[in-house]
Amino acid sequence: MKDYHLLIVEDDISVGNMLQEALEIEGYEVARAYSGTETLMFLEKKKPDLILLDLMLPGLSGDELITHLDGVPTIVTSARSDLDSKIEILKKGACDYVTKPFVISELLARIEAHLRLVSERKGATISVEDDVIRAGKIALDTSLMTVIIGDKETNLTRTEAAILSILMRNAGRPLGRNTILDRISEETPDCTERSLKQHVSNIRKKLQQLDDIDHIETIYGIGFQFNES
Template sequence: MKSILIVDDDVHIGNMVEEVLQKAGYQAARAYSGTEAAMYLESHKPDLILLDLMLPGLSGEELLPRIKGIPVIVVSAKAEVSDKVELLMSGASDYITKPFDTKELLARITVQLRQAVSRGANPELSYEDITVNLSTHEVSVAQIPVHLTRTEYAILKILMQNPSQVVTKSLLLDRISQDTPDCMESSLKVHISNLRKKLREPGGKDYIEAVWGIGFKLT
């Protein structure tokens, strides 16, 4: 069952949308402020978000850039074309103006979920404030681009695919060879050291921990 997060402080509208979604076979979750939505997203990954703009705490405009790898349909009373264009350029997948027809809303949701599947559902990996785009190979830390070598990227991708596990040296070398052949056991520590330094520069903290005699993990 696909899950949809409704971010709206209007209880009446939220109740109506939740009922419509449940009748259509979706699982619905609620957040009544941008701050509450941000906290929810730290531990949950819905398939789609319906986002109001006028919210207590973080506004919808402030929350939108923080959402990665999840389609967002902005649901707002703002009807100006300039507002819609700005939000679409800021990362929104679609925009529907209040008041709206529920059939149109469901149709737009269907389109976005279908497109997400065709894109591979989620072309990004995220860990804390590190983001790796698997399609473009772009890496950012705290939204600051970080330029990695092919080997460094391969190492980071494997670690982020296993964020709660220690990745052994042998597994790391085996998996890296699928993306780049130039990393040997003798040079692995050098690549890890360079990667750790590049990730540390934007935010000033370490993300990779060496587990003595075993391998490496995200920390």
């Protein structure tokens, strides 16, 4: 049995039933939600390893919901096929986008691929204790706004610390620019989409000065990804 818990967010009962049956045959543990609001209530109690998300939901739509999924890998399944919609959803934080109608074998393959990344992340040395976030040999103190790698240390601005915190908590996973901005909006209301790129560039340079490694990867058309090494 695959030791993964998946959440299907789909208001079309027949589609949801088909997905659940296919996933359970593969050995996944499956839960269901039928609206955006129900999904948020579910996530307060349990965090799945991956979410399959339809966009056309009653109440809180999938477009609105996706920025509130707290780093859970999310594959969007939608009848929208235009490129602009796909790009916008990926920028908001989805890890993949599958257009309906889809071939179930392809969707299962995509799910398996993304869950491999989840497994790698679980095995990664990421920890959060009090105000200190650790990823491998890198430690970020969010209260002092400092980064330590080995015996070297550098200071960050408040905005840089907030951005790096989000990236490190999601190490190894691409984050869209809008996702980053949404999650740091309360701490750094002055950070904009235009200035985000410069802030990330500043963080990258400061980290490189400590161990001569580029820890932040630019994912074209999506955003940024933090890598331990």
